[in-house]
Amino acid sequence: MTGNWQTNVITKTVKWSANFxxxxxxxxxxxxxFNTYLEHVHPEDIERVKLHQQNTLKNNKFEDLVHRIKLQDGTVKIVRVRANINVNEFGDIIDIIGTCQDITEQKASEQKIIQAKENLIVLTQHLSGQNKQLEDFAHISSHNLxxxxxxxxxxxxxxxxSETEEEREELFEKFETVISHLTTTLNTLIEALKTKKECEKELEILEFDxxxxxxxxxxxxxxxxxxxxITSDFSKTPKIKYDKTYLExxxxxxxxxxxxxxxxxxxxxxxxxxEIIDGKIKLTFQDNGLGIDLKKHGHKLFGLNKTFHRHPEAxxxxxxxxxxxxxxxxxxxxxxxxxxxxxxxTVIFNENRHEEPL
Known part of the structure; x- marks a missing residue:
């Protein structure tokens, strides 16, 4: 939400919009x-806001300002304040017209992003200290993240x-989804650090969709x-009993x-x-991409660190x-x-054990 405001420096009057x-x-x-606004500035930010006010009047320039406010009910918000200054022919300030945007949710999302990245760093450092037994797991972690x-x-x-508040709000919805998946992945990988023997893997019923x-x-x-x-057809067999981390x-x-x-x-x-072929689940992924010369590369198609296209992310x-x-x-x-x-x-499940068509 963004509100508008105007301060007349000469008459000392203040006008606020409904959103403000x-x-x-x-x-x-x-x-x-103007003191009404100062009274709502968070106590820990008040000196910085007052200094900003002094610099504005001194330099005839309003720098963008982000700070906290504290409402009468104790609610704390984060706002971004922007403004333009109007002066007379002598260079004296007449009034200041600006906006105040509530960016509390944006800042909360940014904090989640920062926390997610910190978790990644911690996980990476943890993995780097593992012994040879976890080498394959480290590959899986870094690649899947x-x-x-x-x-x-x-x-x-x-x-x-982004230029509008609507665009930012739409992006924050996507942030929430990606961060949620990232957090789930991190938690799953951290748990997986307690490496299990194959026979101890926990299988669960999963929906392909x-x-x-x-x-x-x-x-x-x-x-x-x-x-x-991206299209799909899982009508022949919509579910499978399998290891969730592996299937994802x-x-x-x-x-x-x-x-x-x-x-x-x-x-x-x-x-x-x-599909079900001879009692086994067959899963296929078909694309219309670059394709691979299997006569040339087929023998190393699934080899470690083998690439077949000049792609920067390969x-x-x-x-x-x-x-x-x-x-x-x-x-x-x-x-x-x-x-x-x-x-x-093409993936063929249930070759010898573990998977069960449902």
């Missing part, structure tokens, strides 16, 4: 003076260049930025790759579907991790592909 009264928690048309962090950075860029929806939310900025079209990682890696390695000549299209980790996760659960993965037409990655 709402921000300050006062009834509209309550008689106000890359997409939400990349999405977060893209949203931050849009926030910095829910996993895909979460994946699309995590990489929402990449999807919208490339006009990607499989979807994130394969969908992200389909969007990342798109053709420059067309918008990316990805279709995901499930790390050669995603397919390797996906294969390791699927095979550790008794499944298998393979691909068919044609250069400049696209690829199909």
């Amino acid at each position: 009264y709402r921000i300050m928690g006062l009834e509209e048309n309550t008689e106000v003076t 890359r997409s939400p962090v990349s999405n977060l950075n893209a949203l931050l860029h849009l926030y910095r260049i 829910h996993i895909l929806r979460k994946t699309k939310e995590i990489i929402s900025q990449k999807i919208s930025g490339t006009n990607a079209i 990682s499989i979807f994130l890696n394969l969908v992200s790759n389909a969007v990342k390695y798109r053709s420059p000549n067309r918008a990316p299209e990805v279709h995901i579907k499930t 790390k050669g980790v995603g397919l390797y991790l996906t294969k390791v996760q699927i095979e550790s659960m008794g499944g298998k993965i393979y691909a068919t592909s044609e250069v400049n037409k696209g690829s199909v990655f």
